[in-house]
Amino acid sequence: MAAEPVNVNEFQELAKQALPKMYYDYFSGGAEDQHTLRENVEAFSRITFQPRILVDVSKIDMSTTVLGFNISSPIMIAPTAQQKLAHPEGEIATARAAAACNTIMVLSFMSTCTVEEVASSCNAIRFLQLYVFKRRDVSAQLVQRAERNGFKAIVLTADTPRLGRREADIKNRMVSPQLKNFEGLISTEVVTDKGSNIEALASGIFDASLSWKDIEWLRSITNLPILIKGVLTCEDAIKAVEVGVSGIVVSNHGARQLDYVPATISALEEVVLAVGGKVPVLFDGGIRRGTDIFKALALGAQAVFVSLSPPTVQFV
Numbered sequence: 001m002a003a004e005p006v007n008v009n010e011f012q013e014l015a016k017q018a019l020p021k022m023y024y025d026y027f028s029g030g031a032e033d034q035h036t037l038r039e040n041v042e043a044f045s046r047i048t049f050q051p052r053i054l055v056d057v058s059k060i061d062m063s064t065t066v067l068g069f070n071i072s073s074p075i076m077i078a079p080t081a082q083q084k085l086a087h088p089e090g091e092i093a094t095a096r097a098a099a100a101c102n103t104i105m106v107l108s109f110m111s112t113c114t115v116e117e118v119a120s121s122c123n124a125i126r127f128l129q130l131y132v133f134k135r136r137d138v139s140a141q142l143v144q145r146a147e148r149n150g151f152k153a154i155v156l157t158a159d160t161p162r163l164g165r166r167e168a169d170i171k172n173r174m175v176s177p178q179l180k181n182f183e184g185l186i187s188t189e190v191v192t193d194k195g196s197n198i199e200a201l202a203s204g205i206f207d208a209s210l211s212w213k214d215i216e217w218l219r220s221i222t223n224l225p226i227l228i229k230g231v232l233t234c235e236d237a238i239k240a241v242e243v244g245v246s247g248i249v250v251s252n253h254g255a256r257q258l259d260y261v262p263a264t265i266s267a268l269e270e271v272v273l274a275v276g277g278k279v280p281v282l283f284d285g286g287i288r289r290g291t292d293i294f295k296a297l298a299l300g301a302q303a304v305f306v307s308l309s310p311p312t313v314q315f316v
């Protein structure tokens, strides 16, 4: 590509050229038929605007507040695992970008830099995304390390009792780098000759029995506000409010988990209505342009997460 990329989609080609195929496929792929992966993007294109004219837009303030934290725009950074696969500085570089933009970074539980390294790298506002392991003590220790290191909230991912079936990862025999957070606590080195090593790792360590009652357990190990990520229905939104979470993230995990769930932008309005303003509703999935963010805000999201996945234009 001769000219500088001018939109997120054009970074896709650069990512494809720069990354080994195994990693590019991991970052960009979805589950099974990748139906929801396409839908996440295409559902945005079916929403159009009713523009109004002659409104003074000479001064625009995009800042907003999430859990009491002021951020410069309603754009936060989604938890994305294993960032050193894409860049040697990994999550530290992302945290510095968050600080420079005055926004919130959600650090993945499966990060390649430790919570301490990320915390000491800059003054970005940080939340920790949480996976609950069969070894609850390991998850608890990491939450407490995050709390000690100035993280401001826990984002419990609730859509991953097992890892989605990502067929490119199976074919590529995707391997995971070392996850330093767990050094001395649990082995994250898994070798299987039967497909995706990260799927094997996740099924060995993720607690598939996680359920609503465990929010109480989580509350017993931390004083931080708890958000729940992966809500797609009004029923679950109501339950989340009932159990007392501080925020909801409408998400289908970038279509990497259960295929044939709705595009997140199609699920947003029902969740917003069910929540009725009791807690903030955040949103992710399929965002490729500023107009997508505007659509999510218009449908009631307080702010959106953007991920580091190369956009999915390979389907077009």
Ligand SMILES: Cc1cc2nc3c(=O)[nH]c(=O)nc-3n(C[C@H](O)[C@H](O)[C@H](O)COP(=O)(O)O)c2cc1C
Residues within 6 Å of the ligand: 026, 027, 028, 040, 078, 079, 080, 081, 108, 109, 110, 129, 157, 229, 251, 252, 253, 254, 255, 256, 284, 285, 286, 287, 305, 306, 307, 308, 309
């Ligand atoms: C490479 C990659 C890794 C991810 N890792 C995590 C993770 O560790 N924890 C998590 O809750 N979500 C994870 N996600 C999901 C994102 O947080 C987010 O929900 C999703 O990517 C949003 O969709 P989008 O990629 O279309 O923007 C990951 C997504 C990608 C693309």
Ligand SMILES: CCCCCCC(=O)C(=O)O
Residues within 6 Å of the ligand: 081, 110, 160, 163, 176, 198, 201, 202, 253, 256
């Ligand atoms: C290394 C074990 C599994 C990491 C899973 C990260 C994730 O959520 C993803 O979507 O990928």
